[in-house]
Amino acid sequence: MSKPKPPLPSPERLLSLGRAxxxxxxxxxxDLLEHLDNAFAEAAHCMLACRGxxxxxxxxxxxxxxxxxxxxxxxxxxxAFFVHPGEASHGDMGMITTDDVVLALxxxxxxxxxxxxxxxxxxxxxxxxxxxxxxxSTLAKQATVHVNVAVxxxxxxxxxxxxxxxxxxxxxxxxxAIAMLQARGFTEEDFALSHPGGALGRRLLIKISDLxxxxxxxxxxxxxMTISDALGEMTxxxxxxxxxVDTDGRLSGIFTDGDLRRVLDQKIDINTTSIGSVMNxxxxxxxxxxxxxxxxxxxxDGKFNALLxxxxxxxxxxxxxxxxxxxSRVF
Numbered sequence: 001m002s003k004p005k006p007p008l009p010s011p012e013r014l015l016s017l018g019r020a021x022x023x024x025x026x027x028x029x030x031d032l033l034e035h036l037d038n039a040f041a042e043a044a045h046c047m048l049a050c051r052g053x054x055x056x057x058x059x060x061x062x063x064x065x066x067x068x069x070x071x072x073x074x075x076x077x078x079x080a081f082f083v084h085p086g087e088a089s090h091g092d093m094g095m096i097t098t099d100d101v102v103l104a105l106x107x108x109x110x111x112x113x114x115x116x117x118x119x120x121x122x123x124x125x126x127x128x129x130x131x132x133x134x135x136x137s138t139l140a141k142q143a144t145v146h147v148n149v150a151v152x153x154x155x156x157x158x159x160x161x162x163x164x165x166x167x168x169x170x171x172x173x174x175x176x177a178i179a180m181l182q183a184r185g186f187t188e189e190d191f192a193l194s195h196p197g198g199a200l201g202r203r204l205l206i207k208i209s210d211l212x213x214x215x216x217x218x219x220x221x222x223x224x225m226t227i228s229d230a231l232g233e234m235t236x237x238x239x240x241x242x243x244x245v246d247t248d249g250r251l252s253g254i255f256t257d258g259d260l261r262r263v264l265d266q267k268i269d270i271n272t273t274s275i276g277s278v279m280n281x282x283x284x285x286x287x288x289x290x291x292x293x294x295x296x297x298x299x300x301d302g303k304f305n306a307l308l309x310x311x312x313x314x315x316x317x318x319x320x321x322x323x324x325x326x327x328s329r330v331f
Contacts, residue, residue, distance in 0.1 A: 021155040021163070028151040028164035029171045035148040036175075042145045043103075044179050046127040047078060052099030054080035057088065059113050061162040062105040062169065069103070069173030076181040085113035093120055103129045107149075107165045109137020118142045131172060133165055147172060208295045209288040211325070212309050212318030213239065220245055220316065223252055223276030227263060230255050230275040239321050241306045244279045249315045251308055253279035285310045288317055296325050 009017075047054050054073055058066030066082050073080035080103075083092050096102065102121050104114050109132035118139070121128050130143035133150040140146040149172050155163035219237035221230045223244055234242045234257070241256040255275055263270065263278055285308045286295060295307055299322060309318035 024153055024155040025164050025167045028153075028168045031152065032149065032168055032172060032175075035150065037148075039145055039147050040172075040176070040179075043129045043147050044176055044183070046129055046145060047073075047101050047103070047176070048180055048183060050078075050099070050101040050127075052079075052097050052101075054078055054101050054103055055096050056080060056082045056103045056105070057085050057114060057117070058082075058105035059085055059111050061166050062107060062111070065166050065169050065173065066103075066105045068170060069105075069177070072174060072177045073180075076177050077184045078177065078180050085111070085117060088117055089113065093117070096121075096124060096126070098124050098126060100124075101127045101129065103131065104139060104143070105131045105169055106137075106139055107133045107162060107169070109134040109139040111139070114139055131169055133168070147176075206292040207288070208286070208290055208292050208307070208309060208318070208320050211292060211327075212288065212320045213237075213324075214318045218316065218319045219243060221255075221275055222247070223274065223279075225275050227255075227260075227268070227270035227273050227275055227278060231260065231270065234260075239306065239319060241319075241321070242275075243308050243316050243319060244275055245316055251283070251285055251310050251314050251316050252276065253281040254283035254306070254308060255279045256304075256306065283308055285314070287311075292325060295320060299325070 054070070056066040056070040056073075058064075063082070063084060070080040070082040081095075083095055088096075104117075106114050109130065115138050118128070122142075127144040128142070129145050129147065130139045131147045131149055132140050133148070134140060135146060135148055135150070140148075149165070149168045151164040151168050153159075153164060154161065217237065219233050219239055219242035221233050221242050221244055223246060230242050230244075234240065234255075241254055243251060244253040244255060246252050253276070255278065259278065259280060263273075268278065284298065284302055284304070286298065288309045288311075299305065299307060305322040307320045308316060309320060311317050
């Protein structure tokens with residue numbers, strides 16, 4: 001006979017259980033402060049001195065934590081990748097070079113798939129940083145440096161499922177990564193280079209030179225051309241404005257859809273009046289090497305939808321509008 005299902009617990013009971021788990025795991029992380037000693041600094045020194053990559057190893061739940069630690073290291077200036085210990089014994093040890101450092105995770109410190117790799121790591125002559133909850137374990141004793149992540153209790157009431165122990169290992173991995181980030185002088189720009197697809201990467205990497213309309217795509221008219229001619233240029237280029245330049249290509253002003261409405265309200269003859277007499281000469285212009293995020297700020301502060309891009313001699317080199325920034329997703 002199948003075991004009957006117990007009745008659903010009350011919301012209050014579930015909340016109580018959830019709070020108990022979070023309390024146990026929070027205490028496990030606080031207890032790490034007692035374990036934080038010179039071994040932490042030695043481990044960081046080993047990895048900071050690494051000329052190759054930090055190779056992270058771990059089985060089961062420790063493997064999942066190891067994968068996350070490797071990803072955090074790699075994205076914060078310490079090249080790293082995860083290798084499955086089982087696969088390492090069947091060929092993937094070839095991924096580890098004599099320039100690398102190994103970071104091995106095992107709560108017990110006796111994981112067979114890791115212990116069997118110790119002689120191979122020693123043969124390579126590279127540092128082995130062990131992160132375990134058992135200072136007297138095989139892995140801890142054989143390591144170059146042992147970082148203690150022991151916890152008093154697992155949050156699992158059966159004491160079986162890795163919970164507090166994996167949380168502690170993850171937190172210690174973050175501590176190492178961030179300590180090394182600061183030691184390396186890692187900046188926002190460095191972070192953006194490893195996250196070009198993220199919002200921060202776009203904000204810190206994309207320059208307006210990557211987005212502007214140039215050459216024949218720029219709506220441009222001379223000062224002596226009529227408003228009607230300017231309207232034709234605006235319509236053809238579809239940017240809601242046109243730049244007005246002198247005979248040398250230097251920026252003289254801008255004429256926008258809003259300016260056109262004002263001209264029509266004043267009953268000005270668009271077929272005979274020059275664009276130079278109605279343009280806005282106080283237009284904002286920028287250099288092409290500024291970041292798109294800075295261009296966005298300028299446009300938002302000034303409450304306008306287009307920017308003119310000029311060189312050092314104020315010659316027009318490009319045109320940028322708000323739609324270009326929206327497409328670049330620099331918000």
